[in-house]
Structures are given as C-alpha cells and as structure tokens.
Amino acid sequence: MSTEDQTMKRIGEAMALQHAGDPGGARRRFSEIWEEIAVDGDPFHRCVLAHHMADLQPDPRDELAWDLRALEAAASVSDDRAKQHDSSLAIRGFYPSLHLNLAADFHKLADTTQARAHLAKAREHFDALNDDDYGRGIRSAVQRLADQLGQEHPTPSPTAGEANQSA
Structure with a gap:
C-alpha cells in the first residue's frame, strides 16, 4: 500500500488556486512549498512546482528563471520516480x-x-x-x-x- 505524497497534494492544491483564478494565492502557496523543498528536495516536486510557478510570473525574466529550474530538475527525475506519482508518466x-x-x-x-x-x-x-x-x-x-x-x-x-x- 502506497502512502499519499503530501507535497504533490499541496502542489495540486496550489494548482487548483491557480486554475480558480487566484494567482496570488497560488504563488504564495507555491513559494511556501518551494521554501520547504528548496534546491536539494525531490527533483520531481521541484520540476512540477517550478513548471507551474513560472506561469504565475508577471515578469518574463522571472518566468524564464522558473522554467529553467523546471528543466534542470527534470534532468534528475527518473521514470520510476514519475511513475510513483502516476503510472502513466x-x-x-x-x-x-x-x-x-x-x-x-x-x-x-x-x-x-x-x-x-x-x-x-x-x-x-x-x-x-x-x-x-x-x-x-x-x-x-x-x-x-x-x-x-x-x-x-x-x-x-x-x-x-x-x-x-x-x-
């Protein structure tokens, strides 16, 4: 029996805020999670969070920085790790x-x-x-x-x- 990934659950909640039209709330929630996982956290978490955080940036340079973080993190994610979240990934x-x-x-x-x-x-x-x-x-x-x-x-x-x- 697998345990639920609490970080992905929280990222999903922030994404829901984003899709519900609350970019500020989503940005705050993503920032809180990012502070916890930081640069040495699970690369899957960092990739997904940075990928979505980029879309919330009003400045294109900040958006680029987040998208680069997502790409960098993806390089460290294995298929096995992605499949832990969703078997089709x-x-x-x-x-x-x-x-x-x-x-x-x-x-x-x-x-x-x-x-x-x-x-x-x-x-x-x-x-x-x-x-x-x-x-x-x-x-x-x-x-x-x-x-x-x-x-x-x-x-x-x-x-x-x-x-x-x-x-």
Missing part, C-alpha cells in the same frame, strides 16, 4: 512542454534564436507524447509559436553583428 514526456515554455519565454524576451532552439528541442521529444488532447495541444502550441517565429528575424549574436559591420 514518463519523464521524457515532460520535455516538449518544458522546452515549449522556454521557447515562449525567450520569445517574450525578444531572443528569437533561443526561442527557435527550444522549439527544436521540444520537437525532438514529440515521440514521447501520446496522440491525446494533451499531446495534440502541445504539438499545436509548438506549431503556433513556430509560425510566429517564422515571421521574425533571428536575434543576431554579437559575433554575427560584428561580422556584418566589418563586411
């Missing part, structure tokens, strides 16, 4: 969404090059998505952002800009 299935969020963050920050790079990484993991509403939603969101980015010029790197000036 595989950590590889998290990556399309994690990279999509990072691509959107970089797009908001006008870094088209990084946005495109993260969209490519999201696509690399499409095979981990099921053909269900979630998988189709992620694929569709990646395509919408790619279409937006296709209409923009990449942000030149400093070396490229210098090379163009000296040519």
Whole structure:
C-alpha cells in the first residue's frame, strides 16, 4: 500500500488556486512549498512546482528563471520516480512542454534564436507524447509559436553583428 505524497497534494492544491483564478494565492502557496523543498528536495516536486510557478510570473525574466529550474530538475527525475506519482508518466514526456515554455519565454524576451532552439528541442521529444488532447495541444502550441517565429528575424549574436559591420 502506497502512502499519499503530501507535497504533490499541496502542489495540486496550489494548482487548483491557480486554475480558480487566484494567482496570488497560488504563488504564495507555491513559494511556501518551494521554501520547504528548496534546491536539494525531490527533483520531481521541484520540476512540477517550478513548471507551474513560472506561469504565475508577471515578469518574463522571472518566468524564464522558473522554467529553467523546471528543466534542470527534470534532468534528475527518473521514470520510476514519475511513475510513483502516476503510472502513466514518463519523464521524457515532460520535455516538449518544458522546452515549449522556454521557447515562449525567450520569445517574450525578444531572443528569437533561443526561442527557435527550444522549439527544436521540444520537437525532438514529440515521440514521447501520446496522440491525446494533451499531446495534440502541445504539438499545436509548438506549431503556433513556430509560425510566429517564422515571421521574425533571428536575434543576431554579437559575433554575427560584428561580422556584418566589418563586411
């Protein structure tokens, strides 16, 4: 008999506040939990919390920081650990969404090059998505952002800009 994961229960309660239209309450609850789990806590908890906390950030730089925390934590999560929460989960299935969020963050920050790079990484993991509403939603969101980015010029790197000036 397995015991209920109290931290995931609390993260779920904070997510419910977020979905009920109480971003401030959700942000406070996530912050309290983050203080408890911190940087050395269960990477699954950190990944899920940071992934949702990012969506509550009014500043795109803060959103990016939380999304980077989620990606970093995901690298330490095993499939066995993810399956402890839900037997259908595989950590590889998290990556399309994690990279999509990072691509959107970089797009908001006008870094088209990084946005495109993260969209490519999201696509690399499409095979981990099921053909269900979630998988189709992620694929569709990646395509919408790619279409937006296709209409923009990449942000030149400093070396490229210098090379163009000296040519």
